[in-house]
Amino acid sequence: MxxxxxxxxxxxxxxxxxxxxxxxxxxxxxxxxxxxxxxxxxxxxxxxxxxxxxxxxxxxxxxxxxxxxxxxxxxxxxxxxxxxxxxxxxxxxxxxxxxxxxxxxxxxxxxxxxxxxxxxxxxxxxxxxxxxxxxxxxxxxxxxxxxxxxxxxxxxxxxxxxxxxxxxxxxxxxxxxxxxxxxxxxxxxxxxxxxxxxxxxxxxxxxxxxxxxxxxxxxxxxxxxxxxxxxxxxxxxxxxxxxxxxxxxxxxxxxxxxxxxxxxxxxxxxxxxxxxxDVGSWLAMERIHPKDDNGNVVIGKFEGIDSHNCIIINDGHLVTTLGVSDLIIVTTPQATLICAKDRAQDVKKIVKKLADKKQEEYL
Known part of the structure; x- marks a missing residue:
């Protein structure tokens, strides 16, 4: 061989x-x-x-x-x-x-x-x-x-x-x-x-x-x-x-x-x-991690009311939601993303916009 x-x-x-x-x-x-x-x-x-x-x-x-x-x-x-x-x-x-x-x-x-x-x-x-x-x-x-x-x-x-x-x-x-x-x-x-x-x-x-x-x-x-x-x-x-x-x-x-x-x-x-x-977008988290009783994937501190089928990835402080569905919410100390799940592939457009505006501290 x-x-x-x-x-x-x-x-x-x-x-x-x-x-x-x-x-x-x-x-x-x-x-x-x-x-x-x-x-x-x-x-x-x-x-x-x-x-x-x-x-x-x-x-x-x-x-x-x-x-x-x-x-x-x-x-x-x-x-x-x-x-x-x-x-x-x-x-x-x-x-x-x-x-x-x-x-x-x-x-x-x-x-x-x-x-x-x-x-x-x-x-x-x-x-x-x-x-x-x-x-x-x-x-x-x-x-x-x-x-x-x-x-x-x-x-x-x-x-x-x-x-x-x-x-x-x-x-x-x-x-x-x-x-x-x-x-x-x-x-x-x-x-x-x-x-x-x-x-x-x-x-x-x-x-x-x-x-x-x-x-x-x-x-x-x-x-x-x-x-x-x-x-x-x-x-x-x-x-x-x-x-x-x-x-x-x-x-x-x-x-x-x-x-x-x-x-x-x-x-x-x-x-x-x-x-x-291939873990290509935040939607992969639904395929990798278990969901709660409301269909949410949660990593970090979270409390929700009437909130369904969301992906919440939280680095530190508490995230709360009320009456929302099908969202991706990702928090970090420097920036937070709130995105419709069906637009997960377009998150890179936000990165491009930040680059165009020369906001390098968020890239």
């Missing part, structure tokens, strides 16, 4: 989790779903399969100190710093050349997000092992597709058409050739996907040989590949940080899904029938 490494992407801003998530302390560095932070939980989960020396964290330069503080035993050279955020394609490409330098030869790379909720750890790790086997034996790109449990419009989908790959594993995990990737659907289309049974949520988790992803980037994103080659020549020299910055500033912001996965000729999907949530 190839050397197995994990790259955990931890550079997002988490703007839909404002005001708890801030630029200098985003969602992945917060204890959103458990006592540990989401980043710590992600590392702890994968450590059962991949040793800490083989775990890499890709994050923004401004977050490096906090990542080190949360993961004090992680080798410092395993923290990959992006000078500016340019989406997941550039992040993954940079990680690939760094991994390649540390582990020259045949290396298999598991790409995870730092802010996902994942249950059934042992089964998840078997899914990873199955995906790694497929990536190593075929040389193709592999993604994890989550078996959907509801007609979700907030996720992209993966369509498969019954072409299974023979892979032996103790949990009878199925592997399919991907037919196509589908953008986030409307409600009617999401219901159709759920009923069809051959559509899966696009988890944004990937497995591939380092040489395979770099070859795919060269084929489908030649400008990015050229930039990575320039960075590669500077690795380990005093020029590395400056060269990386110069290259990143010129790159387009493109996701790995759009830049590579949707264009690649042969992609395989490992069916992942596990509890999973």
């Amino acid at each position: 190839n050397e197995l490494v994990a790259v955990i992407m931890a550079g997002g801003k988490g703007e839909r989790f404002w005001p708890k998530s801030r630029a200098n302390h985003p969602k992945q560095l917060l204890p959103i779903v458990s006592p540990g932070t989401m980043l710590q939980e992600t590392v702890e989960r994968i450590e059962y399969l991949i040793p800490e020396k083989n775990i890499f964290i890709a994050t923004g330069e401004s977050l490096s100190g906090k990542v080190k503080a949360q993961l004090p035993s992680l080798p410092e050279e395993n923290i990959i710093l992006e000078p500016v955020g340019k989406n997941t394609a550039a992040c993954i490409g940079l990680a690939a050349i760094k991994v390649e330098r540390k582990y020259p030869g045949s290396t298999t790379m598991v790409v995870l997000a730092a802010d996902h909720l994942i249950g059934e750890r042992e089964k998840f790790l078997e899914i990873i092992k199955t995906g790694a086997e497929v990536a190593e034996k075929t040389g193709h790109l592999v993604t994890l597709g989550i078996k959907p449990t509801r007609a979700e419009t907030g996720y992209g989908y993966i369509e498969v058409k019954g072409r299974k790959l023979n892979v032996e594993n103790k949990n009878e995990i199925e592997v399919y050739k991907v037919e196509r990737f589908v953008e986030k659907p409307g409600k009617a289309e999401a219901k159709r996907f759920l009923s069809r049974g051959n559509y899966y949520w696009n988890s944004g988790m990937f497995i591939w040989k380092v040489e395979s992803i770099l070859k795919s980037i060269e084929e489908h994103m030649p400008e990015l590949f050229k930039g990575l080659e320039t960075i590669k020549d500077s690795l380990g020299t005093p020029r590395e940080a400056e060269v990386t910055r110069q290259v990143f500033q010129k790159l387009k912001s493109i996701s790995i899904d759009y830049g590579v996965m949707e264009r690649a000729k042969s992609v395989f999907m490992v069916e992942s029938n596990i509890t999973w949530d």
Whole structure:
């Protein structure tokens, strides 16, 4: 088996989790779903399969100190710093050349997000092992597709058409050739996907040989590949940080899904029938935490009268409500959010408005 490494992407801003998530302390560095932070939980989960020396964290330069503080035993050279955020394609490409330098030869790379909720750890790790086997034996790109449990419009989908790959594993995990990737659907289309049974949520988790992803980037994103080659020549020299910055500033912001996965000729999907949530907005709290008798999710001090189906996240002082329904209320010492639940995806618009007004103290 190839050397197995994990790259955990931890550079997002988490703007839909404002005001708890801030630029200098985003969602992945917060204890959103458990006592540990989401980043710590992600590392702890994968450590059962991949040793800490083989775990890499890709994050923004401004977050490096906090990542080190949360993961004090992680080798410092395993923290990959992006000078500016340019989406997941550039992040993954940079990680690939760094991994390649540390582990020259045949290396298999598991790409995870730092802010996902994942249950059934042992089964998840078997899914990873199955995906790694497929990536190593075929040389193709592999993604994890989550078996959907509801007609979700907030996720992209993966369509498969019954072409299974023979892979032996103790949990009878199925592997399919991907037919196509589908953008986030409307409600009617999401219901159709759920009923069809051959559509899966696009988890944004990937497995591939380092040489395979770099070859795919060269084929489908030649400008990015050229930039990575320039960075590669500077690795380990005093020029590395400056060269990386110069290259990143010129790159387009493109996701790995759009830049590579949707264009690649042969992609395989490992069916992942596990509890999973991308924890993409405050609405995720309803799926993660129990509700009271009035359908409210409450974390912190709260008293309500005739208040139903609300999400209340409270840092300190008492929050009270009277005669309200379907609201998100999040308090912090610096700012409070009150939002209709059906506008949860638009919280990032508030962040943009604050940025436009240069109210940096609230960002």
